[in-house]
Amino acid sequence: MPHGSSHAPRPAGAHRVVVVVDANSNPFELGCATEVFGLRRPEIGRDLYEFALCSPEPRTLMRDGFFTLTGVAGLEAAEAADTLIVPNRPDVEVPRRPAVLDAVRRAHARGARLVGFCSGAFTLAEAGVLDGRRATAHWQWADSFRARFPSVRLESDVLFVDDGDILTAAGSAAALDLGLHIVRRDHGAEVATAVSRRLVFAAHRDGGQRQFVERPVPDLPDESLAPVLAWALERLDAPLSVADLAARAAVSPATLHRRFRAQLGTTPLAWLTAERVALACRLIERGEARLEVVARRSGLGTAARLRTLMRRETGITPSAYRTRFGRR
Template sequence: MAQRSSHPHRVAVVVDEGTNPFEVGVATELFGLPRPELGLPGPLYEVVLCTPAPEVRINHGFFVMAGTAGLDAVDGADTLVVPGRPDNIAPRSAPVLDAIRRAHARGARILSFCTGSFALAEAGLLDGRRATTHWMWAEAFRQLHPRVRLEPDVLFVDDGDILTAAGSAAALDLGLHVLRRDHGAEIANAVSRRLVFAAHRDGGQKQFVERPVPEVPDESLGPLLAWAQERLGEPLTVAELAARAAVSPATLHRRFRTQLGTTPLAWLTGERVALACRLIERGEERLDVVAARSGLGTAANLRARLRRATGLSPSAYRRRFGPAAGEPLMA
């Protein structure tokens, strides 16, 4: 998708009547701001806000957006972002739906944030495909769009050229996932640090739906995670993590499920793969060294894990994101 080149990847954000401004802010924050701290020769993306009218009232009329481009700007975008809005049952305007269909038909990548997936489904883009939406609207979505393979429990779904985020905050997770996919783990981590946001929450994590508050809240996993991240190259086991946290393995599993929506082993593997990506991006070419330093053990396991996480072999990942691309990376 977006490549490191002299021509930035073009992102269009459709701002319709009633659009949630938080998600517009997520799109502009992630894709539109300059990143001088990265030391890159130019911006990562070129962002344009598009509206179906010269003035659009958003978020129950709290804001009025004017001075934006028209929907014709969508036709020049490489990626189209469709934020959500509160009135999901009301049909979208024909010009907005037509713009979404045109973008998809010519091969643009389509992202929806929160209930923006309703617009994609209404445009006919999601029939037979995997997608997600905010858990509060899952049942309404199923009733309106029964042909969509809805996955209501996850943070986001990457279905190739169409990616859907479950909620407003999950839009940040999806956006960082796109940055990682486009520009590598090092760039995505640098942006997440500037946002003071978790660098990587896997899309398969569960949404934080309403549940009874436990009488005795679990302690934060933060100290344990920080401790483990400093020792990824060591042969850590779930039993060792549990011992460090002074709990049983079963209790540790329960805390990981409750607080992170994943298992200790899955989290540990994800962190090791992310570290392996950073090592490759920083120029380490010896796969056995990358595998050892990241805790993945063998070059064969590194290849398998990296391909599963990124769809790329180590050599292909290096060609796409390594120093040979000619751009400086964060220290």
């Protein structure tokens, strides 16, 4: 390659994730991509992805000149990507390099999955691949984005958007949320949970949660949701209701709802449903084939409700999930 080389090779046939880094790119999102897709996974027993960084220049000055990135592959590495993560940077009004935009267009044309973290949505929109599609970006750039790209269906108050072959995250920690969502989509809930455990990060935050959480750190220790969440996670198979959670937290349902919105950006019922579906996925991955048993042990009640909620939360049926992620 003209400059640098890719990450150490992974086994042949692995899904190849390539991150394009350009001038003034944000190091945080680059670190998120490396953590989720680039690290070895001895705790899982196999590597999940083949990973590489690439750049159009031999030396890339990162955001605000914090450091210079060298020794990575040239832009031609993007041609081999199964998933291409596009550059993001804070100077959203500055056009992206034509060579980078061309690489994005070629990747899209050949069916590669495209991912934009934070202002990466601007790169995708400039390349023309978001026209008529759903996307998100950091809330502070929502007005600018809509003015420049009116044909894109921007959802400015969510953590991330999965629009099939194009996925976008709102920025900062939402890049980790989207990265784990992609791992879950590719390898199942069990593997995604293992990766999140290594990251010491929440295993599952739904993309529809709000970007801005009013009180990410509660003012008073006794307002933390952690105790009631831990209590509920041990009892997902029980007929828990929002009223039960509120009683455990010793608050009214309305107060509990406000605290969930403030601390997690979601509702108690939505959180409880998502956790039950995640448990159902893990049970299927571990080999439980009887849907009635999965439904009962995950607290979803019936096989019919399990089918409905799994399709809503994961996009596929329990049988399709078993085919894809179940034990061989």
